[in-house]
Amino acid sequence: xxxxxxxxxxxxxxxxxxxxxxxxxxxxxxxxxxxxxxxxxxxxxxxxxxxxxxxxxxxxxxxxxxxxxxxxxxxxxxxxxxxxxxxxxxxxxxxxxxxxxxxxxxxxxxxxxxxxxxxxxxxxxxxxxxxxxxxxxxxxxxxxxxxxxxxxxxxxxxxxxxxxxxxxxxxxxxxxxxxxxxxxxxxxxxxxxxxxxxxxxxxxxxxxxxxxxxxxxxxxxxxxxxxxxxxxxxxxxxxxxxxxxxxxxxxxxxxxxxxxxxxxxxxxxxxxxxxxxxxxxxxxxxxxxxxxxxxx
Numbered sequence: 001x002x003x004x005x006x007x008x009x010x011x012x013x014x015x016x017x018x019x020x021x022x023x024x025x026x027x028x029x030x031x032x033x034x035x036x037x038x039x040x041x042x043x044x045x046x047x048x049x050x051x052x053x054x055x056x057x058x059x060x061x062x063x064x065x066x067x068x069x070x071x072x073x074x075x076x077x078x079x080x081x082x083x084x085x086x087x088x089x090x091x092x093x094x095x096x097x098x099x100x101x102x103x104x105x106x107x108x109x110x111x112x113x114x115x116x117x118x119x120x121x122x123x124x125x126x127x128x129x130x131x132x133x134x135x136x137x138x139x140x141x142x143x144x145x146x147x148x149x150x151x152x153x154x155x156x157x158x159x160x161x162x163x164x165x166x167x168x169x170x171x172x173x174x175x176x177x178x179x180x181x182x183x184x185x186x187x188x189x190x191x192x193x194x195x196x197x198x199x200x201x202x203x204x205x206x207x208x209x210x211x212x213x214x215x216x217x218x219x220x221x222x223x224x225x226x227x228x229x230x231x232x233x234x235x236x237x238x239x240x241x242x243x244x245x246x247x248x249x250x251x252x253x254x255x256x257x258x259x260x261x262x263x264x265x266x267x268x269x270x271x272x273x274x275x276x277x278x279x280x281x282x283x284x285x286x287x288x289x290x291x292x293x294x295x296x
Contacts, residue, residue: 002026003207006060008043008093009033009067013163014107014196018064021200025208029058033067043067045089046081055096062207063097064105065090072111073254075132086135087142094146103150103212105203106143108136110157110191110218115258122155122214122267130255144214152206153214154199155263160282161196162289169225170232170286174293177238187226187245190260192218195282202272211271216263219276228279235283236293 003026009015010030031043043054075082114127128134143151160168226245233240
């Protein structure tokens, strides 16, 4: 029997993937901060009172929090806003879910770790280096405290996939290089590119299994940003000479980043085998979504 699912942040790239994945078997209600369609609810996580009112009106069984203040540098500069969106909004959701027997899926980040270990399992201690990551750690704690048996906390990284608004590194890079722009890319920041539709798929499977707890969920390869950009150039026929690899120190980014985080996903793979496509497969899937990426 299908569940009544509320997807918060439904207009984002992960939110769109979640809507498509869950709608096949479940009733999906979309909520977004900036509503773009009349069938969407307006829900601002920065306003916990209005969030609680919207939840009471919708009465969902599953709540998926795909919305966040995700710009790491902006979070460093707008800390009050970051806490409101990334912590207090999710807290209001968790309190509603606790009172009404709902299950919540919350999306966190590999940046809860500082990158000083070779790889990280779910039980390893966190060590966030920037304010965005600290806000995510706080929200993880809220979920695990208020909903110990009815929450999924999914740590992921470097999301990319179909998105008409081009809000991921790969699609922005394609647009910039097509426009002939020179693009500086970090050569010493390593992570795992992760296809949004794969995250949506494992979310549905875990929810349908009745799973709860903390899961690492990223693509199978660890690459640096410069190498990723080179592969994007090869895939889409772009001029790699426009890329300018730079160290993190040279880029003068506002927020400090961990230089290399590799998440151990064995716990997830024991429950959802073959969960993630390779980077090559993901880029090919992007080509299928938008043939103009290749055609130029």
